[in-house]
Amino acid sequence: MDHFLQDARYALRVLRKSPGFALAAILALALGIGANSAVFSVVNGVLLRPMPFAEPERLVRLFGNFHGMGLERISVSVLEYRDYREVTRTxxxxxxxxxxxxxxxxQDVPERLRAVASSASLLSTLGVVPMMGRTFSEEEETQGRNRVVLLTHRLWRGRFGASPEILGKTxxxxxxxxxxxxVLPSGFEYPAQTDLYVPFAPTPDMVDPGARGxxxxNVVARVKPGVFVEAAQRDMDRVAxxxxxxxxxxxxxxxxxAISVVSMEEQTVGGVRSTLWVLLAAVGCVLLIACTNVANLLLARAAARGREISIRAALGAGRGRLVTQFLTESLVLSLAGGALGLLLAMWGMDALLALVGDGLPRAAEVRLDGRVVLFTGTLSVLTGLLFGLAPALQASRADLHGAMREGARGTGGRASGRMRSVLxxxxxxxxxVLLVGAGLFLRSFLALQGEDAGFEPRGVLTARVSLPQERYGEPSKRAAVMQEFLTRVRSVPGVxxxxxxxxxxxxxxxxxxxxxxxxVQDPSDPPRPAVEYRAVSSGYHKALRIPLLRGRMLEDSDGFDAPHAVVFSExxxxxxxxxxxxVGKRIRLRGQGPDAPWATVVGVVKDTKEWGLDQPARPVAYFSLTQRNPMGAYLVVRTRQGAGALLASLQAELRVVDRNLPLYDVAPMEAVVDGSVSQRRFSMLLLGLFAGVAVVLASLGIYGVIAYTVTQRTRELGIRMALGARQADVLGLMVGQGMRMTLLGVGLGLVLALGLGRLLSALLFGVKAHDPVTFAGVAVLLAGVALVASWLPARRAAKVDPALTLRSE
Known part of the structure; x- marks a missing residue:
């Protein structure tokens, strides 16, 4: 320990004498370590941190499937849920x-809250105990007895001031x-962003034998102790x-x-797991590049300290002692870089979360905790050893006579030069490799942005309005209030x-x-694929500019008492x-009972992307909203004025209809589209950022090696020019050295990128993982950057004055 402290003090004295070198090395390491810590904090919060439930590995989600109809992981009916509770064994x-x-x-202004209506068994299944009060009882799962509520900790603190007297309040x-x-414990909100929980009390029509469809x-279950997901799946195969x-x-x-059993973790984060691991690997490459840059700096510095090293060796310092001293200097640099990197990670983590928005599951659990600090500290130590070992071993090969003879020039020898070239x-x-990945993600994102969604989002404002069941239980009343609100919205100036x-x-x-x-469906016929159900009013297709192909659009005349109408997509x-x-054919939704009305197809409109821009257009059936009467709806308004001015007018019109109805989830349609690709944008921007940093570091590495070579070979270049070499010859010599290293690196990088392409293929859209345009473009770009990085110091070499050089020697 005494030796280490002595070496550390000596390292600090040495680094203080070279503040420029120390600052450059610390900043490079801070950038690499900080980026790794920021991305790891996201990986830790999303993938590694246990979910906030008791024994989360025993939690699963249950889904129905109709594989023959293309319906995967669909919701469950009340009757199916009750059967699950009765007949499962695992x-x-x-x-x-x-x-x-x-x-x-x-209150002064009505506030719309995100609620979950749940069975009494939800909290016990998840293993969550209220911080205050009690959970629901099974008796409260019945109509008329379900007027109780559980508050999340966030709502309790933010809306009710964390009042301990909240229990029993109405x-x-x-x-x-x-x-x-x-009141539920801090940190528990399932699903995310939930404000409160009320008991789910099925209505009689939900438990009617005809309501199985x-x-x-949503169904969540806890498997018995010792039961794995595979065993639970076999059990549910039996139930199916x-x-x-x-x-x-x-x-x-x-x-x-079929019935699917999916672990809670897989259902929650499975969609982003591959992307996050790819980003962590990418930022790891950035750190490796930063390490090689610092290693090159240390090699050059060690070459300049050849005389000092040889004197220490002559005074009795063994090679092991010299290696220890150089590694200590590396560790001091890496620990300083790690400390600064941790500060950068705190800022970077917030930037990452702001970048991805609501598209990242478990984003609320991402924070700088002890595991992230431990990761940063460990990474700093490993980084110090990684970039310090090779220079330490190279520098510790003390050549007493050679160093004394060549000390004035500080030559590092051929071995040191080869090591710098390899780095x-x-x-x-x-x-x-990073540039190829960034290029593929960029082309993929551009291809996604160029997809025709089937509608025009620009100039459209969206918002939601919901009607409470207790006051708008009658379908005719819902139809009337929705139509009145829509009529008033259309009269607003600018709409x-x-x-x-x-x-x-x-x-x-x-x-x-x-x-x-x-x-009549023949049992031997393949099943007809299901369609996307939408209840829309007149004006919906016009607001989104979805073109009519045949027939007519839905109109105000398709009212509550009119014959039912439906518009099909292509x-x-x-x-x-x-x-x-x-057009003219009639259909009837299943699961609505034998008295359900037939709806006539009155028109056909263009296909739209419903599940995502990267998904094929789904078949959609647009029924009249007035005739279907949902309890809530999205408002879509095409406007010529700003969203802020329009929103105030819309809220005023809704207050005229019903002062207790809020307008919420207000967003431009463009923001809705952007949100659907937020994860892909997140990946593209981060990988592009990492690739840009990597190119800058690599070009600095090339520049540094050529500049150092110019310094070391000044006498040689002066002699060459004195013997008749032209400036162009010297320029070509030095640029050629840099380009040889670059072309070797480009060749090796292309091989690595081709090998890694298969890992990226599942994350791309509209572009192949081995896209020749991307590979060629990246190679040319990197070669061009390297050419400039080589040319700058080479130009200085070409201006060497032979007479001054020979006179100085």
């Missing part, structure tokens, strides 16, 4: 919930009194077969009915067109199957009526 507990919204009134939610029975519940046997009319063999080649190779929809494109899915009038018309004209 599940310890099963819970259900549905996400909704509730309006808190009784809140007015959707116009009805709810008694607060508990009404699927809207039992359903098909007992209800053959609901689960015929041709529809490919530069490695830098270029790693930079090219070109407006409409309502049960769901916006790119915000979710709502699959449904239906029957065609006069067509894909829906094609798969439902192949080779036929869809």
């Amino acid at each position: 599940l310890e507990s099963v819970a259900a919930y549905i996400q909704t919204d509730m309006t808190l009134t009784g 809140l007015t939610l959707d116009g009805e009194p709810f008694t607060v029975v508990g 009404r699927r809207f519940l 077969a039992l359903f098909a046997e007992t209800h053959p009319e609901r689960y015929p063999q041709r529809v490919g009915w 530069v080649v490695s830098q270029v190779a790693l930079a090219l 070109e067109s407006a409409g309502l929809a049960s769901l916006l494109p790119l915000t979710g899915r709502s699959d449904w199957s239906f029957d065609v009038e006069g067509r 894909a829906a018309a094609r798969i439902t009526f192949p080779g036929e004209e869809a």
Whole structure:
């Protein structure tokens, strides 16, 4: 320990004598270590940190599937959920919930809160105990007894000032009194951004035998101790077969009915796991490039300290002692870089989260904790050893006679030069790999941005309005208030067109199957793919500029008492009526009972992207919103004026209709589209940033090696020019040295990039992982940057005055 402290003090004295060198090395390391710490903090919070539940590895999600109809991981009906609780053998507990919204009134301004209606078993299944109060009881899962509410810790602190007297208080939610029975612990919000929980109390029509097909519940379960997901899946395969046997009319063999068991972790973060690991690997490459730069600086510095090293060796310092001293200097640099990098990581982590927005699951759990600090410290030590070992071993080979003889020039010898060249080649190779990845992600994102969504988002403002069940339980009343609000919105100055929809494109899915009038499904026929169900008002297609192809749009005349109407998308018309004209045909949604009305296809519109810009256009059936009467809808308004001025007018019109209804989730449609590609933008920007840093570091490495070579070979170059060499010859000599290293690095990098292409293929859209344009463009770009980095010091070499050089020697 005494030797280490002595070496550390000596290292600090040496570094103080070379502040420029120390600053350059520390900044390079801080950049690399800080970037790694920031990305690791995201990986840690999203992928590595256990989910905030008791024994989260035992939690699973249950989904239904109709593989034959293209329906994967769909919701569960109330009857299916109850069967799961009765007949499974591997599940310890099963819970259900549905996400909704509730309006808190009784204050100055009504506030829309994100709510979860859950079974009483949800919290016990998740292993969560209220911080205050109690959970729901099974008796409260019935209509009339479900007027109790649990608050999240965030809502309790932010809305009610963390008052300990909140228990027993009455809140007015959707116009009805709810008694607060508990407050949940800090950090628990499932699903994310939930404000409060109320009991899920099924209505009689949800438990009717004909309602088995009404699927809207999310189901989470806890497997028994010692049971793995694979065993639970086999058990649910048995349950699925039992359903098909007992209800053959609901689960015929041709529809490919199955039940999926997915771990809670996989369901939550599976979609971003590959992307985050790729980004962590990319930022690791940036750190390696920074290390090679610092190693090159240390090699050059060690060459300049050859006389000092030889004197220390002559005075009795062994090679091991010299290596220890140089490694200590490296560790001092890396620890200083790590400390600064940790500060950069704190800023970088916030920037990363702001960049990805709401597209990152578990983003609220990302923070700078002890694990991130430990990672940074460990990385700093390993980095110091990594970039310090080779220079230390090279410098410790003390040649007493050679150093004394050549000390004035500080030559590092051929071995040192070869080592610096190898490091530069490695830098270029790693930079090219990052550039290829960034180029592929950029081309993929541009291809995604160029996709035709089927609608025009520019100039459209969206918002949501929901109607409480207690005051708007009658369908005719819902239809009247929605139509009145829409009429008022259309009268607002600056509004070109407006409409309502049960769901916006790119915000979710709502699959449904239906029957065609006069067509009997043969059991041997393949099942017809399900369509996306949308309830929309007149003006919806006009506001989004979805073109009409045949027939007519939905109109205000398709009212509550009028014959039911539906508009098909191209894909829906094609798969439902192949080779036929869809307009004039009639369909009826399944699961609505035998008295459900037939709807006439009155028009066909252009296909739109509903699940994502990177997904094929889904078949969509647009039913009249007035006739279907959902409890809430999205407002879409095409306007010629700014969103801020328009929003105030829209809120004023809604208050005229009902002063207790808030307008919420207000966003331009362009923001909705941007949000659907936020993860891809996040990956592209970060990888592009890392690649840019890598190119800068690699070019600095090339510049440094050539500049150092020029300094070392000044006498040689002077002699060459004295013997007749032209400036162009010297320039070509030095540039050629830099370009040879570059081309070797480019070749090695291309081989590495080709090998890694398969890992990126699943993350790309519209471009192949081995895209020749990207590979060629990146190689040319990197070669051009390297040419400039080589030319700058080479030009200085070409201006050497032979007479002055020989006189100085």
